[in-house]
Amino acid sequence: MALPKIEKLVLATHNAGKVAEIGAMLAPMGIHVVSAGELNLPEPDETETTFVGNALLKAHAAAKVTNLPCLADDSGLCVNALNGDPGVYSARWAGPGKDFAMAMQTVHDKLGAGDDRSAYFICVLALVYPDGSEYVFEGRVNGTLVWPARGVGGFGYDPMFAPDGETRTFGEMTPAEKKNYSHRAIAFAALVDAL
Structure with missing residues (x-):
């Protein structure tokens, strides 16, 4: 599947961490990226109960207002024992x-002392064009929760999540190192292949 060429793209997010991470991934493609935050777009209420539903909701809302292709992600930490x-x-x-330490x-x-500490991060990217056409890409990385949280890198739950095959948490990795494991990077690889 080859998607229509994009010269300018709106990232439907106000999260500075996501803007930096996603912008860096799209930069080599020559796509000019602007965020919903920079455009002062309102953040729609995430009323859906799935990652796909919320990503599509955000992308459609931004595409409708800007008349540009819009990319939104919905991602989160899923803990098996919970x-x-x-x-x-x-x-x-x-x-x-947005107190992620809390x-x-x-x-x-x-989590109880003996509970399974396995978890996974999931990222769903929704790309919506002004004509309403939509494309969804998904990435997932499995890992283990650590406590106490370690590292000051990344954002969100990164300091308590060590991907499978690593002893360090996402919070202890540089952005380049995290990209080797990241759920968002996996979803983006699928998007880039489509573009």
Whole structure:
């Protein structure tokens, strides 16, 4: 599948960490990237109950306002022992102040001492063109939760997640190192192949 060429793309996010990570991945393709935050677009309420639903909702909302191709992601941490929570509610667990130290503590507190600490990060990218056509790409990385959280890199739950095959957490890795494992990088590889 070859997608229509894109010269300018709106990232439907206000998350500076995502803007930096996604912008770096798209830069080699010569695509001019602008974020919803830079355009002062409102953040739509994420009312869907799936990653795909929320990503499409955000991308369609931005495409409708800007009349440009829009890319949105919905991603989160899914903990097996917590029946997939926080999942699509990962950001909400951090509260209105986006306090991910609190969110990581909540995950840790909900896990019992002997609980399975396996988890995975998932990223769903939704690309929506102004004509309403939509494309979805997914990436997933399995790993283990560590406590206490380690590292100051990355964002969100990165400091408590060590991908399979690594002893370091995403929070202890450089962006280039994280890209070798990242759920977002896996989803982006599929997007780049399509473009």
